[in-house]
Amino acid sequence: MILILDEYFKKYPFTGDALKIITHFPTYIKQYKFLLESQWWSKEKLEEYQLIKLQKLLNHAYENVPYYYHLFKKHGIKPRDISSLKDIQKIPYLTKEIIRKNINKLRAKNYSRYKFEYITTGGSTGYPLGLYFERGNAEAKYSAFIQRMLNQSSCHLSNKHAYLINEDEIYRHHIFGKILSLSSFHLDEKNLHLYVKKLRKHKPKFIVAFPSALFQVAQFIEKNNIDCFSSLKAIFCSGETIYDWQRNKIEKTFNCRVHAFYSHNEQTVFATTCNHSNNYHISPEFGITEVIDQDGKSVTKENDVGEIVGTGFINFIFPLIRYKTQDKGVITLKKCRCGRDYPILKEIEGRMFEVMITKTNRYIPLTGFYGLIAKCSKNVIDWQLIQEREGELIIKIIKGKYFSNKDEQMIKNSLKNKFSKEIDFEIQYTNHIKLAPSGKKSFLIQKLSYNND
Ligand SMILES: [Zn+2]
The missing domain is CATH 3.30.300.30 (ANL, C-terminal domain)
Structure with a gap:
């Protein structure tokens, strides 16, 4: 997930690639404006929207994606038979193994060749998994979801910010100095001094980090009685489970709100915390999220734990329908005080954590x-x-x-x-x-x- 965000900043929209900005900025704006409204929709309205998107996705997959055409034929599924969100359960699951074996058959035939952008994700599989994004378009839409999350702390993608994630270089500046990337792999005493110095000079408004890595920076800051960074408005953690003891220490040390978000390169699920709760609010506009037990049956009751399965709405070029993420979520049916009528997961845990x-x-x-x-x-x-x-x-x-x-x-x-x-x-x-x-x-x-x- 963070890699997508990072890739996004490397390429768009600040890279000077004028064509890309002109081509994809409207997509970003359109998606962003929609998300500002849709977050306050009722559950019924959100589900109505999801059903329309699902039917569109299934029609497209049947007509243009050979893997789904054959799958639907084999199981006697016709897109028009899917008349409720529950009907999605008629479609077999998609696994990483199936993607690996059918990568070419999962490509939509109605897109020109240059639209396909190949990416690999280490993810939680242990092996790189190859996928395709619609060049520029998928990133633009994804960024709208990121920006909506940043809004909660009055932060913007164009603000100076920092990453503490999986990087080969110890540190680097990019996008004309707007972003400082620090490597989570090189957190020894010497580099911690350097990182604090770099952060102080960079004055980030927000930090995106693996919580275990930022926790170590917090420990170092506390141990050395270093003043907090006054420029910081929020921290956004992802990539791992964030534990309460980590969150507490990071919030106390950096003196700002720590948000968490869950997403992955496969782009089927997007969930974030809000200003009122540390639970994960699943964005229904991003796709359909199911939680299933070991027998593949949906689980829906309070405190049920199951595997997270996602159907993505934002990347039609390589559709993932009922994709098994191998991450686990804990369901809660309690509504959040923020007023969003989204499905909520209390916790998310995964192999990647x-x-x-x-x-x-x-x-x-x-x-x-x-x-x-x-x-x-x-x-x-x-x-x-x-x-x-x-x-x-x-x-x-x-x-x-x-x-x-x-x-x-x-x-x-x-x-x-x-x-x-x-x-x-x-x-x-x-x-x-x-x-x-x-x-x-x-x-x-x-x-x-x-x-x-
Ligand atoms: Zn909330």
């Missing part, structure tokens, strides 16, 4: 680590991490047919570069990766218990 613990007892989220091994070597069939001691990780790898010493060296070098002296790695080769009792694979078997302070 797992953390590794370093020698100095720091938590490094697995976000960013995912895909790293697969990126280094195409000859790895499967992998799993096991942590038994702080600062030590065992990597179990199932070798592919062509795996060689060169692959091993590439993996070692890449890990060394990324994690420097924080974590020692031991590679073990195996023929079998153990699955969790649910049958799902856990990419990290964390045997250490978490220390909250």
